[in-house]
Amino acid sequence: MENLWRDLQGIYVIWYRDVLRFLRNRARIISSLGQPLLFLFVFGSGLSPAMSRLGAGQLDFTAFLFPGIIAMAVLFTSVFSAVSIVWDREFGFLKEILVAPVSRTAVALGKIAGGSTVALFQGAIILLLAPLVGVHLSLGQIVVLFALMLLTAATMTSFGVLIAARMRSMEGFQMVMNFVLMPMFFLSGAFFPLRDVPLWMDILAQANPMTYGIDPIRQVTLQKSIPEAVLETIRLHPIVTDVAILAVIWLSLMVVAVWIFNRQE
Numbered sequence: 001m002e003n004l005w006r007d008l009q010g011i012y013v014i015w016y017r018d019v020l021r022f023l024r025n026r027a028r029i030i031s032s033l034g035q036p037l038l039f040l041f042v043f044g045s046g047l048s049p050a051m052s053r054l055g056a057g058q059l060d061f062t063a064f065l066f067p068g069i070i071a072m073a074v075l076f077t078s079v080f081s082a083v084s085i086v087w088d089r090e091f092g093f094l095k096e097i098l099v100a101p102v103s104r105t106a107v108a109l110g111k112i113a114g115g116s117t118v119a120l121f122q123g124a125i126i127l128l129l130a131p132l133v134g135v136h137l138s139l140g141q142i143v144v145l146f147a148l149m150l151l152t153a154a155t156m157t158s159f160g161v162l163i164a165a166r167m168r169s170m171e172g173f174q175m176v177m178n179f180v181l182m183p184m185f186f187l188s189g190a191f192f193p194l195r196d197v198p199l200w201m202d203i204l205a206q207a208n209p210m211t212y213g214i215d216p217i218r219q220v221t222l223q224k225s226i227p228e229a230v231l232e233t234i235r236l237h238p239i240v241t242d243v244a245i246l247a248v249i250w251l252s253l254m255v256v257a258v259w260i261f262n263r264q265e
Contacts, residue, residue, distance in 0.1 A: 120149050184208055
């Protein structure tokens, strides 16, 4: 019982450290909004005329893109929050944590919890832009979106910790993440509907964890802003199905991430 309490304290301390570092770094908060805002207002506005037939002409492309931008903020923030593991390893701080009287499992879970919370904050900031793109959100929708963003963030932070646990340099981690994240994001349905796409793209999209994060976020975000018949043309699965699949992926990635973290030297 004493060991369990010590591990819970360790998880909290590591979670609190990551959250505090994020909240104190205003430059990081502001700069991390640059790419989502660029995609939303420049990319979205530029392609709106070309995507005018989306949803039988009843769905504005910028509104369609908005949930994908929320997921984009969550994805990149959650995965790159795991870079602190590599950073701490390079500067020797990780070694001090690993010799502390807490289990390595607690350290890994604390990192996942901290990264997930930071990514949730980032997604919440993007939600504030909803009125600017004609998306109307009720309190109930916001609560559900927070839950979906947290699940998506936990999944991708677990993935980031899994990769970071084996990396020895910042450059290596960033190279691997850039190689993996952009295809993962573009094949998730963030920028275009995944219906009637080529078979190879459909297979990759179905194997992509972010597909099951963006699909329910889009459904919940747009359910009060567009007709149900239009929403039916762009959704992939029922929300319950998306959440169930994403939860399984999260648990699987978290277990593997903790296992690899425990095996590192």
